[in-house]
Amino acid sequence: MTKAFSSAILFAATLALCLSPLVVRAASPEEHDARMAWWRDARFGMFIHWGLYAIPAGEWNGKPVPGIGEWILAKGNIPLADYVPLAKQFNPTGYDPQEWAQIAADAGIKYVVITSKHHDGFCLFDTAATDWDVVDATPYGKDLLAPLAAACRARGIHFCTYYSIMDWHHPSQRIDSEKHHNTHIDPARKPEYIAYMKQQLRELLDSCDPDVLWFDGEWVEWWTEADGKDLYAYLRDLKPSLIINNRVGKGRKGMEGLNRGDQEYAGDFGTPEQQIPETGIPGVDWESCMTMNDTWGFKKNDHNWKSSKMLIEQLIDTSSKGGNYLLNVGPTAEGRIPAPSVERLAALGRWMRVNGEAIYGSAASPIASPDWGRFTAKRERLYAHVFETPASGQLVVPCAAENAVVLGSDVEVTIAVEDAQTKATLPELDTQDAPTVLLFQTAQ
Numbered sequence: 001m002t003k004a005f006s007s008a009i010l011f012a013a014t015l016a017l018c019l020s021p022l023v024v025r026a027a028s029p030e031e032h033d034a035r036m037a038w039w040r041d042a043r044f045g046m047f048i049h050w051g052l053y054a055i056p057a058g059e060w061n062g063k064p065v066p067g068i069g070e071w072i073l074a075k076g077n078i079p080l081a082d083y084v085p086l087a088k089q090f091n092p093t094g095y096d097p098q099e100w101a102q103i104a105a106d107a108g109i110k111y112v113v114i115t116s117k118h119h120d121g122f123c124l125f126d127t128a129a130t131d132w133d134v135v136d137a138t139p140y141g142k143d144l145l146a147p148l149a150a151a152c153r154a155r156g157i158h159f160c161t162y163y164s165i166m167d168w169h170h171p172s173q174r175i176d177s178e179k180h181h182n183t184h185i186d187p188a189r190k191p192e193y194i195a196y197m198k199q200q201l202r203e204l205l206d207s208c209d210p211d212v213l214w215f216d217g218e219w220v221e222w223w224t225e226a227d228g229k230d231l232y233a234y235l236r237d238l239k240p241s242l243i244i245n246n247r248v249g250k251g252r253k254g255m256e257g258l259n260r261g262d263q264e265y266a267g268d269f270g271t272p273e274q275q276i277p278e279t280g281i282p283g284v285d286w287e288s289c290m291t292m293n294d295t296w297g298f299k300k301n302d303h304n305w306k307s308s309k310m311l312i313e314q315l316i317d318t319s320s321k322g323g324n325y326l327l328n329v330g331p332t333a334e335g336r337i338p339a340p341s342v343e344r345l346a347a348l349g350r351w352m353r354v355n356g357e358a359i360y361g362s363a364a365s366p367i368a369s370p371d372w373g374r375f376t377a378k379r380e381r382l383y384a385h386v387f388e389t390p391a392s393g394q395l396v397v398p399c400a401a402e403n404a405v406v407l408g409s410d411v412e413v414t415i416a417v418e419d420a421q422t423k424a425t426l427p428e429l430d431t432q433d434a435p436t437v438l439l440f441q442t443a444q
């Protein structure tokens with residue numbers, strides 16, 4: 001059976017499905033919690049933005065492109081016709097999924113989310129829905145995602161994929177050359193495009209079985225919350241254990257709409273981007289996605305790198321508020337993770353090997369953030385993450401601790417308990433390169 005024929009069969013079947021919207025039975029709180037359990041425990045993920053945009057890497061004809069690398073097609077920066085030939089240059093011979101998965105594992109990362117199709121519509125997996133994919137359009141000619149999925153799972157890391165609803169390449173849409181990167185869709189072809197997406201998403205589930213589908217590009221005017229709820233139902237019907245973010249619909253506007261009680265928006269978690277909320281929202285799962293520098297995709301000569309200490313503090317901050325931290329890397333066109341990213345991930349790994357118990361499976365701290373750092377909590381354990389040692393040389397924690405230790409050392413901390421609070425006299429702490437964590441053991 002030719003690719004075209006199998007695609008036509010699959011497409012027709014999917015299109016027929018689109019005509020009868022699905023409704024997912026509302027899960028019980030217990031069922032929902034069971035499905036979200038691994039994701040909540042994980043706390044720390046790696047985002048990977050990789051695709052043809054890594055070739056221009058933020059420049060075109062030797063000049064920087066406004067905005068960030070993967071937006072190179074946005075706002076009329078360059079005509080699509082000039083972008084499409086890039087596929088003939090994409091040959092990431094330096095790509096080693098085992099190395100990428102090991103870098104993630106050594107960093108203490110528990111899930112990886114990689115772009116399967118970004119706004120340019122180019123697919124990093126083999127899809128029968130189009131030839132605009134790495135197998136048919138590039139000299140590399142092989143699927144990129146399935147090998148990474150296997151390498152991740154061999155290391156106990158959950159494999160997940162990003163998918164853009166907005167598609168600058170699909171014939172149903174045309175790029176809006178003026179507004180924030182946007183497309184206009186031909187209304188008569190919207191059902192066709194939805195069927196196209198559903199076919200590709202089913203192919204992704206069949207070929208690399210992602211545990212999370214991370215949608216993006218949902219801001220386009222022609223995509224509605226109803227479309228998102230239909231797509232959410234379709235996917236949950238295909239894979240009941242699947243976790244899906246709030247950008248499958250219009251949930252990015254606010255995390256409140258994810259409250260289990262009055263599910264206004266489709267999706268299982270909120271997605272604050274390049275920011276960490278002041279506080280979490282009880283009953284709402286969320287994940288802050290952040291870059292290490294200024295861009296998601298690889299950008300030549302990008303110098304604005306956050307320090308390792310800042311990245312560790314961001315991870316702690318999200319955990320202290322009950323959220324996950326999705327930290328981005330933008331591999332090069334050759335398939336290499338940039339050295340500054342590798343260095344920072346290694347520093348995070350060194351810190352996580354000593355202090356990971358204060359992050360994995362932690363709950364939002366019941367205590368407000370102190371000036372000197374953050375708290376995370378886990379049952380009868382309270383973790384004090386010291387970013388800077390207070391001038392007083394003392395920590396005051398509002399609980400009656402039985403003892404206190406510095407994680408990763410055998411240094412016993414002197415404590416005095418009075419009126420249901422504990423004063424800890426701090427030993428000499430080295431917080432120069434990374435926070436130090438104290439564990440306060442409260443009543444068993």
Ligand code: FHN
Binds near residue numbers: 071216217273296
């Ligand atoms: O335009 C994209 C951007 O390239 C990147 O993928 C981020 C990651 O969340 N999402 C969109 C901007 O919000």
